Amino acid sequence: MRFFKYWPEFLCLLIFTVSSLFWGCSIRYHEKLQNQLDVLSLLASSLPKHQVQLLNANFSDQLHYDEFAQLQSQIEGIVFKLSVESEFKDLLNLYTETSLNYIQLITMLKTSKRLVSKHDGLSTLERLESMESIRTQLFSFIITPDIKTKNSIYSRIEEVDSNINDMGHQKYWQLFKLHSVFLLENTEITATYRQKLIKLPVMSRTIVSIDNKNKEIESTQSHKAISAFSVIVSLLLILMVILKRQQQALSKSTLAYKHAVEVKTQFLANMSHEIRTPMTGIIGLVDLCLKTPLNEEQQSYLEKVEFSATSLLTIINDILDFSKIESGQLAIENVSVEHNKLIDNLNMMLGRTAEEKGIELIFDIYL
Amino acid sequence: MDKKYYISLCCAFFSCALFTSAFYYFSDEKNNDYQYTKTTYDFETVAGPIQPIPKKFTIDKSWVVLGKALFHSPLLSKDNTISCASCHMINSGGDDGFPVSTGVNNTQGERNSPTVLNAVFNFRQFWDGRVSSLSQQAEGPVHNPIEMASSWDEVIKKLSNDEYFNTTFNELSADGITAANIVKAIATYEESLITPNSPIDNYLLGNKNALSAQQVRGLNLFIDYGCATCHQGRNIGGNIYQKLGRINDIPEVLTLDKGRFLVTNDIDDQYLFKVPSLRNIAETAPYFHNGSINNLPDAVRIMASSQLGRELSLDEVEDIVALLHSFSAKIIEVQ
Numbered sequence: 001m002r003f004f005k006y007w008p009e010f011l012c013l014l015i016f017t018v019s020s021l022f023w024g025c026s027i028r029y030h031e032k033l034q035n036q037l038d039v040l041s042l043l044a045s046s047l048p049k050h051q052v053q054l055l056n057a058n059f060s061d062q063l064h065y066d067e068f069a070q071l072q073s074q075i076e077g078i079v080f081k082l083s084v085e086s087e088f089k090d091l092l093n094l095y096t097e098t099s100l101n102y103i104q105l106i107t108m109l110k111t112s113k114r115l116v117s118k119h120d121g122l123s124t125l126e127r128l129e130s131m132e133s134i135r136t137q138l139f140s141f142i143i144t145p146d147i148k149t150k151n152s153i154y155s156r157i158e159e160v161d162s163n164i165n166d167m168g169h170q171k172y173w174q175l176f177k178l179h180s181v182f183l184l185e186n187t188e189i190t191a192t193y194r195q196k197l198i199k200l201p202v203m204s205r206t207i208v209s210i211d212n213k214n215k216e217i218e219s220t221q222s223h224k225a226i227s228a229f230s231v232i233v234s235l236l237l238i239l240m241v242i243l244k245r246q247q248q249a250l251s252k253s254t255l256a257y258k259h260a261v262e263v264k265t266q267f268l269a270n271m272s273h274e275i276r277t278p279m280t281g282i283i284g285l286v287d288l289c290l291k292t293p294l295n296e297e298q299q300s301y302l303e304k305v306e307f308s309a310t311s312l313l314t315i316i317n318d319i320l321d322f323s324k325i326e327s328g329q330l331a332i333e334n335v336s337v338e339h340n341k342l343i344d345n346l347n348m349m350l351g352r353t354a355e356e357k358g359i360e361l362i363f364d365i366y367l
Numbered sequence: 368m369d370k371k372y373y374i375s376l377c378c379a380f381f382s383c384a385l386f387t388s389a390f391y392y393f394s395d396e397k398n399n400d401y402q403y404t405k406t407t408y409d410f411e412t413v414a415g416p417i418q419p420i421p422k423k424f425t426i427d428k429s430w431v432v433l434g435k436a437l438f439h440s441p442l443l444s445k446d447n448t449i450s451c452a453s454c455h456m457i458n459s460g461g462d463d464g465f466p467v468s469t470g471v472n473n474t475q476g477e478r479n480s481p482t483v484l485n486a487v488f489n490f491r492q493f494w495d496g497r498v499s500s501l502s503q504q505a506e507g508p509v510h511n512p513i514e515m516a517s518s519w520d521e522v523i524k525k526l527s528n529d530e531y532f533n534t535t536f537n538e539l540s541a542d543g544i545t546a547a548n549i550v551k552a553i554a555t556y557e558e559s560l561i562t563p564n565s566p567i568d569n570y571l572l573g574n575k576n577a578l579s580a581q582q583v584r585g586l587n588l589f590i591d592y593g594c595a596t597c598h599q600g601r602n603i604g605g606n607i608y609q610k611l612g613r614i615n616d617i618p619e620v621l622t623l624d625k626g627r628f629l630v631t632n633d634i635d636d637q638y639l640f641k642v643p644s645l646r647n648i649a650e651t652a653p654y655f656h657n658g659s660i661n662n663l664p665d666a667v668r669i670m671a672s673s674q675l676g677r678e679l680s681l682d683e684v685e686d687i688v689a690l691l692h693s694f695s696a697k698i699i700e701v702q
Contacts, residue, residue, distance in 0.1 A: 066600040077499055103607050175675075182613070
């Protein structure tokens with residue numbers, strides 16, 4: 001139960017611990033989000049480059065795909081460690097798979113086109129006019145693929161295929177035929193892949209993802225600020241609790257002190273009161289004594305005793321007044337003063353002492 | 368307000384602060400590696416489809432040394448019989464010279480072990496390109512029941528009992544022996560296994576005497592006939608997928624394995640394989656994904672006919688084979 005007394009401290013420490021844990025967590029979470037954002041930004045910068053590589057792939061001066069392979073590998077690495085919605089991940093996977101399908105066809109198409117269009121060193125073949133016209137048709141098909149041209153090329157190829165018997169031509173014709181068929185079969189598929197790659201919203205989806213991450217980071221930042229604030233607040237609370245406890249201890253000791261003072265005053269008052277009783281007795285008896293026949297000397301002594309006793313009583317009354325002042329109960333009286341009597345009294349009190357010391361005592365009164 | 372109150376309050380406060388800072392410290396997910404230098408290559412580009420292998424690169428040597436030890440350590444296999452180097456012999460082309468490799472308990476693999484040399488420049492790893500990085504690749508054989516048939520728990524336990532591995536891992540990383548660190552060390556070692564300075568690279572970089580006249584003829588054919596469509600770039604391959612028998616029929620022995628179809632189940636991916644690198648091809652017989660073709664001339668003929676629809680003459684085959692020999696070089700020692 002002794003500990004129960006300290007519940008504010010425990011509460012403050014609890015708030016401190018919880019909020020600082022939360023603070024630490026939000027810092028870590030912020031770091032994590034920042035890393036994810038970096039990865040996403042890397043993705044956002046690699047994707048356009050990758051797309052350029054893809055779309056450049058069918059240019060004749062693009063002879064190797066090192067850059068493409070590197071970017072592909074990089075993007076796949078990013079996708080592998082990216083922690084985003086599975087739908088976005090699927091989209092990216094679809095994109096990378098489609099680009100691989102596209103690149104394998106487009107590179108072959110490029111080679112096939114080159115092999116089909118190659119004339120040099122084939123002078124003997126120029127006689128194959130039908131082949132020349134197939135070639136022309138083929139290129140128009142490549143530019144604008146349509147099913148009619150496709151079918152017509154197929155029938156022309158079959159026609160030539162059944163008529164050709166010259167072994168010298170046979171070898172080149174076979175190559176030409178294989179690549180023409182490849183072009184016919186795959187040009188449209190490749191175009192579809194290309195369209196798909198262009199249309200896939202990878203880039204916009206990445207930007208959306210980056211935006212979302214940024215928003216998340218913002219909210220984490222506010223969490224961070226709130227938890228840091230509560231850490232500070234809990235520290236201040238602890239300080240306040242300590243101050244409050246000190247204040248309590250102080251007021252407690254003040255109370256004890258006040259009590260001690262009161263007791264002392266009470267003692268003084270009681271004591272004066274007790275002294276007054278015998279004092280009144282003395283004064284009464286002196287009074288009685290004065291009424292008996294006395295010689296002059298005795299009379300004078302007794303009067304002096306009576307005066308001293310009365311003075312002492314006044315002092316005791318003053319002490320009582322003092323305790324009345326402390327307790328705030330003093331009433332001020334309105335009493336008339338007789339100067340002559342007052343001075344006589346003073347004379348009586350001080351005169352003898354002055355006479356003994358040989359000091360002249362003068363009362364000078366102007367009325 | 369006694370002393371005891373302040374002392375106990377301070378103690379309580381500091382223990383709370385200690386608890387939270389410990390929590391903060393240990394929740395750090397960052398890499399605990401001591402100064403790991405990421406491998407970077409100094410690429411050179413030349414005109415033409417074939418690109419030279421970089422001669423200069425920076426790499427973390429201490430991880431390379433550790434990776435080399437792991438690569439040659441049989442502790443990675445279930446019964447401590449084989450290591451990575453059993454099937455990827457670094458000094459003989461980076462593979463084992465068998466059609467398919469032998470795993471633990473003498474089980475036979477299904478595909479020819481590809482060379483580990485220059486593998487870092489491949490766009491994906493494995494014949495079917497099922498993973499995109501060396502570190503992902505390194506996980507494969509360790510768990511494959513017909514290769515090393517082990518598990519990370521088992522491997523980590525065995526490595527922890529080894530004094531060298533225990534101290535080295537702890538020197539290099541605060542995490543000590545973990546699956547991620549094992550894979551990282553092996554991948555870093557593999558990143559160092561590159562073979563620049565081959566005759567073809569020297570030729571491309573300006574030394575016109577690096578290739579013989581026959582090899583130059585071979586190079587012209589290689590580019591002209593379209594081999595360089597797929598076999599291009601730094602690795603003379605390894606940049607794209609391509610379908611075996613794209614243009615023409617393939618020998619039946621090569622049709623048994625459906626390639627990437629087994630991974631994706633997509634009918635378009637039948638017989639699709641990663642275009643293999645032709646670097647060090649002369650040292651890595653037998654050829655193709657199942658190692659069914661024993662010599663280069665046959666391999667060249669099959670490729671020319673199935674991929675390009677072209678019947679090569681004997682001279683042409685010889686020229687191209689001569690060229691293929693110029694793709695070989697030794698790995699360079701990490702300085």
